[in-house]
Amino acid sequence: ATIRRTEPTAGSGDSARRFGTQRVLVEPDAASGVAVMKFKNPPVNSLSLELLTEFIISLEKLENDKTFRGVILTSDCPRVFSAGLDLTEMCGKNPAHYAEYWKAVQELWLRLYLSNLVLIAAINGACPAGGCLISLTCDYRILADNPKYLIGLNETLLGIVAPFWFKDTLVNTIGHRASEQALQLGLLFLPAEALQVGLVDQVVPEDQVLSTALSVMARWMAIPDHARQLTKNMMRKTTVDRLVKQRDADIQNFVSFISRDSIQKSLQMYLEKLKQKKG
Numbered sequence: 001a002t003i004r005r006t007e008p009t010a011g012s013g014d015s016a017r018r019f020g021t022q023r024v025l026v027e028p029d030a031a032s033g034v035a036v037m038k039f040k041n042p043p044v045n046s047l048s049l050e051l052l053t054e055f056i057i058s059l060e061k062l063e064n065d066k067t068f069r070g071v072i073l074t075s076d077c078p079r080v081f082s083a084g085l086d087l088t089e090m091c092g093k094n095p096a097h098y099a100e101y102w103k104a105v106q107e108l109w110l111r112l113y114l115s116n117l118v119l120i121a122a123i124n125g126a127c128p129a130g131g132c133l134i135s136l137t138c139d140y141r142i143l144a145d146n147p148k149y150l151i152g153l154n155e156t157l158l159g160i161v162a163p164f165w166f167k168d169t170l171v172n173t174i175g176h177r178a179s180e181q182a183l184q185l186g187l188l189f190l191p192a193e194a195l196q197v198g199l200v201d202q203v204v205p206e207d208q209v210l211s212t213a214l215s216v217m218a219r220w221m222a223i224p225d226h227a228r229q230l231t232k233n234m235m236r237k238t239t240v241d242r243l244v245k246q247r248d249a250d251i252q253n254f255v256s257f258i259s260r261d262s263i264q265k266s267l268q269m270y271l272e273k274l275k276q277k278k279g
């Protein structure tokens with residue numbers, strides 16, 4: 001994928017500069033050490049190969065810049081945090097493409113889940129499937145209080161299966177029994193339900209999502225990095241190692257699963273339903 005970087009905007013000093021790429025805007029504040037990363041892949045921030053690639057690049061840049069200790073993930077698209085994996089990347093393509101796509105999905109999850117940065121999800125829109133997974137990799141989740149902003153791993157509703165590392169990430173957040181139910185039923189939770197089950201940590205009025213994320217971030221930033229990072233590592237490394245040990249096999253599983261005629265049909269029908277919803 002070709003990556004076009006955005007030019008820094010005019011301003012005084014680092015904190016006024018924006019960087020990032022076409023689909024991932026980064027608003028850095030060097031003074032506080034916090035950057036706000038906004039997904040901008042309209043209309044619904046589906047995780048296309050381009051968006052995944054640009055996300056990985058932007059994250060790596062922030063990880064390598066010691067100025068930054070915390071990142072807030074949010075959406076630049078109205079009403080949608082992310083619609084999850086891009087269904088058009090998983091439909092009607094060839095096995096080599098599916099393998100490349102899945103490798104990028106794995107890569108992003110691996111980098112996010114063990115990131116040394118404090119990651120906070122400021123969820124300002126609908127957050128199904130892969131969108132929910134991204135938020136689950138964060139250290140803290142704040143969801144806007146809007147009944148249209150459903151969140152959850154709804155893969156079974158599409159006739160597909162959440163891979164074991166999606167499942168592990170959910171179990172680590174809400175526990176085994178709640179995950180078992182949520183995954184089998186493909187539950188998409190209303191904000192109050194998501195809070196109750198522990199899928200998000202806070203539900204706040206829509207216009208307070210970012211300001212809440214910034215004040216929560218200040219609390220996390222007050223902890224010495226080395227102690228917090230080692231603790232995060234201790235909590236998450238076993239989960240990450242499970243995928244690292246079988247990355248190639250996981251790619252092969254994905255490719256053969258997604259290439260099945262029955263799965264392709266299910267995905268195409270689901271896409272059709274999404275399109276017809278408008279008409």
Ligand SMILES: CCCCCCCCCCCC/C=C/CC(=O)SCCNC(=O)CCNC(=O)[C@H](O)C(C)(C)COP(=O)(O)OP(=O)(O)OC[C@H]1O[C@@H](n2cnc3c(N)ncnc32)[C@H](O)[C@@H]1OP(=O)(O)O
Binds near residue numbers: 084130
């Ligand atoms: C034997 C066992 C083996 C096990 C092996 C396991 C191997 C792995 C299995 C595979 C796992 C794969 C995991 C996938 C996870 C995912 O993330 S799948 C994606 C799931 N996403 C969704 O279900 C969300 C679908 N979208 C929506 O619900 C809505 O779009 C929205 C609530 C996000 C926003 O609604 P609204 O604002 O009303 O917009 P729309 O009109 O619905 O959509 C606008 C436009 O965008 C298109 N679109 C929506 N979502 C996607 C998407 N995810 N990908 C691509 N495109 C999407 C939609 O079709 C519209 O297009 P048009 O404008 O009509 O062209």
